[in-house]
Amino acid sequence: MNQFTVHPVARHTPIEDFLALLIGSLMVSFGVLLVRQVGALTGGTAGLAFLTHYASQVSFGTAFFVINLPFYYLAIRRMGWPFTLKTFCAVALVSVFSDLHAHFIHIDQLQPLYAVLLGNLIMGLGFIVLFRHNASLGGINILALFLQERFGIRVGKLQMSMDVMVLLASLYVVSVPLLLASITGAVVLNLIIAMNHRPHRYAA
Template sequence: MIKKLKEFLLINIGIIMVACGMYFFLMNNNLATGGANGLAIVINHFIPKVPVGIIMIVINIVLFIVAFIFIGSSFGVKTIYASFGISFAVLILEKTINLKGSLTGDILLELIFGILISGAGMGIVFNQNASTGGTDIIAKILNKFFHINLGKAVLLSDLSITVAAAFAFGIKMSMYAMLGVIINGFVIDAVLEGINMCKEVTIVSKEYEKINQFIIKDLDRCSTFYNGRGGFTNKEKNILVVVIGRREVGKLKHYITEVDKDAFITVSNICEVLGYGFKS
């Protein structure tokens, strides 16, 4: 129950971040940086009386109907919730906060801030095994019927929207939007890696048994032993490897230095871990 509530809370935080990044920085500058939101910004240019939030809702309804027909229901309830949640959040912002024009007058600055905020929000949503819908659905259809790699399919879908933006807002704004699409991919990857990042610690020590017991009992982690041979001493050695959270690295290093000041330790970044004690 607690896990579900945490998941629900994080998805909502992601939704709010995406909506705020869009409304305060991207929409007022006509930066159609891909996705259903980008397409909605382009359509709103030709039908200005219809709010972007309403257009996003209509686009998502159409896309989900297409998805049910061609893909099935595999994209999940959380994706439906997240995509419509963003649409409604944008609509609420449009109705409650009347923004006219750019906040700073600097398009590049607002593009960067808008992408950083919305991209981070998308990363949070993706980390909860959900999606923001939109071009993800188009990408899945392209992948299924034309066997295009998902990553390339998403990029192709988003870039097609930025090309459409050229007809609505001109080449300059279209190029800004393309830059935003590229930056957005890096931001999402960085957020996902940052959230899921763990540490792999490799330890060579004569007190490996004590260290192993500390890992199991105090850190509640599993470890693995390898047999090795020292290149200089030519002696047999036991190599202990463990994957732990970032906060646990300090505790482990402190304990190791207490029991064996001559221990050899390496620490590496691990982007994601699946299994006991981590994500299922």
């Protein structure tokens, strides 16, 4: 007789998914606020949205929402409709919340490295919440998964390469110290995801 009883996996209810999308999106968008406050950026689709925001008058929320639009076709093909719809909702919420936070909180003094590290840490935790409820923030992550399936390119290597290109492109809009801080923050974000998002250890 086994010492431990194995229970069937309890799936998330719709209300749990709704709350997870809300909480995860709030966390990611607040991390965006901290990073944006000091003029830094991060990798991935959010990094592209930061670049667009800094180089133009377009808000981060608008840029983030629009940049993600072409990737939903790949999401439907690669992940199916439930994942795509949740991801669309999460992207929309982050886009709205990231622009709304400034109306409710204003930080007068913030040390750049601290802001970037804390912001990416909070974003990483928000990503984990979304991932564990079968959602993401779309963009480059979906493209990486699609290319791995289609051409056998490893997701980790491809995503890291894309992050490096986004961060190098930021040299045109941010200073070298902020670039170094941004790279450190992106590493922290990826480490949090790598340590905590392991599908074979979590199923719900």
